Amino acid sequence: MxxxxxxxxxxxxxxxxxxxxxxxxxxxxxxxxxxxxxxxxxxxxxxxxxxxxxxxxxxxxxxxxxxxxxxxxxxxxxxxxxxxxxxxxxxxxxxxxxxxxxxxxxxxxQLDSPGRGFRFGQETADVTPLDMRMDDRLPHTAADLLAHASIPELERWFRDYADLPGARKLARSIAAARERAPIATSADLRALIREAAVGRGRRHDPATLVFQALRIAVNDxxxxxxxxxxxxxxxxxxxxxxxxxxxxxxxxxxxxxxxxxxxxxxxxxxxxxxxxxxxxxxxxxxxxxxxxxxxxxxxxxxxxxxxxxxxxxxxxxxx
Ligand SMILES: C[S@@+](CC[C@H](N)C(=O)[O-])C[C@H]1O[C@@H](n2cnc3c(N)ncnc32)[C@H](O)[C@@H]1O
CATH class of the missing domain: 3.40.50.150 (Vaccinia Virus protein VP39)
Incomplete structure (x- = not known):
């Protein structure tokens, strides 16, 4: 850097x-x-x-x-x-x-600092923690929200903050996946988004939309x-x-x-x-x-x- x-x-x-x-x-x-x-x-x-x-x-x-x-x-x-x-x-x-x-x-x-977890797709994605806090004094990272938010909350963020087609489907996939293993890195989340095959019909990569929604939620x-x-x-x-x-x-x-x-x-x-x-x-x-x-x-x-x-x-x- x-x-x-x-x-x-x-x-x-x-x-x-x-x-x-x-x-x-x-x-x-x-x-x-x-x-x-x-x-x-x-x-x-x-x-x-x-x-x-x-x-x-x-x-x-x-x-x-x-x-x-x-x-x-x-x-x-x-x-x-x-x-x-x-x-x-x-x-x-x-x-x-x-x-x-x-x-x-x-x-x-901030976007380009790998350790802060705002972005997916870097070579280091599999070790990039899902943090996304602009203020590191905030109590909850994106990984914390993915671990604890309810399905309706997750759905609302994906829908209201990023207009993601398939918001409910992704929320459910997250809830199922976290029962098996924590969603901890940017690569974990990216893989889930790909598996859920959400976001069809939008110009943006669905991962961009999901990362945006989580960032908005983490930082209110x-x-x-x-x-x-x-x-x-x-x-x-x-x-x-x-x-x-x-x-x-x-x-x-x-x-x-x-x-x-x-x-x-x-x-x-x-x-x-x-x-x-x-x-x-x-x-x-x-x-x-x-x-x-x-x-x-x-x-x-x-x-x-x-x-x-x-x-x-x-x-x-x-x-
Ligand atoms: C787009 S950048 C600003 C760039 C700046 N205008 C420049 O020319 O360098 C947005 C900045 O706002 C900060 N930020 C975001 N939300 C904030 C908030 N609620 N209060 C204060 N700063 C905030 C971020 O940490 C980031 O550094």
């Missing part, structure tokens, strides 16, 4: 344009990862700006500390989930921020997004912006709905004219449809292919 943190920031220009941090701004990067977006933001906000960078992954924070150490006290890195945005800002004595960025999911570095990624996004909107100053990059439809739906709820108020039925809600709307949505990476970026960076970017601005009158 190289000393560099191998993650190319996705949709960097589009992110900066929508976040539009002014000079001297305070920006919270809730998923600082390797610091690619953070570095570009620091350059924009200049010497009087400050960036608070959160990540649950200790290795990511170490790499970012090395990469961005030269920014001194203009950057503050905190090992925390973006679920704890309010607590972190409270500790730092900051009431509100000018911008929040969430670049969801895993980094290329959708719960964190719901909580974190609500708090991100709360801590924005009026006129401040929130930008979210998501990588699969379940995430994007949460962002779209959260923005829509806050933009129109929550009290009226669909179709009611916006003016009626005037007073309880808190956001202006800046992206009617999610932005997608350019073909050139997709060609350069395959990880960008599934990216969708949405942004919103807190209304001046909003609380």
């Amino acid at each position: 190289s000393g560099e943190y191998d993650h190319v920031p996705v949709m960097l220009e589009e992110t900066l344009d929508l976040l539009a941090p002014g000079r001297g701004a305070t920006v919270l990067d809730g998923t600082v990862g390797g610091g690619g977006h953070a570095e570009a933001i620091l350059d924009r906000i200049g010497p009087n700006g400050r960036l608070i960078g959160l990540d649950v992954d200790a290795e990511a924070l170490e790499a970012t500390q090395l990469r961005l150490g030269q920014y001194g006290d203009r950057i503050r890195l905190v090992r925390s989930s973006f679920r704890e945005i309010k607590a972190v800002l409270g500790e730092l004595g900051i009431d509100e921020v000018d911008g929040v960025l969430l670049d969801l999911g895993v980094s290329s570095r 990624e959708l719960g964190a997004l719901r909580d974190g996004l609500a708090d991100a909107i709360d801590v924005l100053r009026p006129g401040g912006r929130v930008v979210v990059l998501s990588y699969h439809s379940a995430e994007d739906r949460i962002v779209k709905n959260a923005f829509r709820d806050q933009a129109r108020g929550r009290t009226g039925p669909p179709g009611t004219p916006d003016e009626i809600f005037g007073t309880d709307a808190r956001l202006r949505v800046l992206t009617r449809r999610p932005l997608r990476p350019s073909p050139a970026e997709e060609a350069r960076n395959p990880r960008a292919r599934s990216a969708r970017l949405r942004a919103a601005e807190k209304l001046e009158a909003a609380a």
Whole structure:
């Protein structure tokens, strides 16, 4: 593994344009990862700006500390989930921020680290433990979930988090297989998926979908997004912006709905004219449809292919 943190920031220009941090701004990067977006933001906000960078992954924070150490006290890195945005800002004595960025999911570095078990198909798959925790302080690995989750729970994850055709069949196969031997490595799971012959008709390799679903469950990624996004909107100053990059439809739906709820108020039925809600709307949505990476970026960076970017601005009158 190289000393560099191998993650190319996705949709960097589009992110900066929508976040539009002014000079001297305070920006919270809730998923600082390797610091690619953070570095570009620091350059924009200049010497009087400050960036608070959160990540649950200790290795990511170490790499970012090395990469961005030269920014001194203009950057503050905190090992925390973006679920704890309010607590972190409270500790730092900051009431509100000018911008929040969430670049969801895993980094290329996490995906490519064999020991972390996010990926199947490496030569080492037969010894790769099914871990998948972004935060190694979490109590349960993917292997633990496969050992203990009920069949309906497993089915729900495969269906809701990855839209897997044959979700129930795979859940049952897992329950039968674990009676015989623990499902401990990425190769064990891969073999089970192949035997169950699920996922027909989807463009993606079924193993990709199953690994994605388990990763989302292990890290409670959708719960964190719901909580974190609500708090991100709360801590924005009026006129401040929130930008979210998501990588699969379940995430994007949460962002779209959260923005829509806050933009129109929550009290009226669909179709009611916006003016009626005037007073309880808190956001202006800046992206009617999610932005997608350019073909050139997709060609350069395959990880960008599934990216969708949405942004919103807190209304001046909003609380
Ligand atoms: C796609 S990467 C971010 C890459 C970053 N924008 C860059 O340019 O290097 C996502 C990062 O978010 C972190 N992460 C995922 N869920 C998180 C959460 N709930 N709170 C904080 N960090 C999280 C992961 O550990 C990972 O490092």
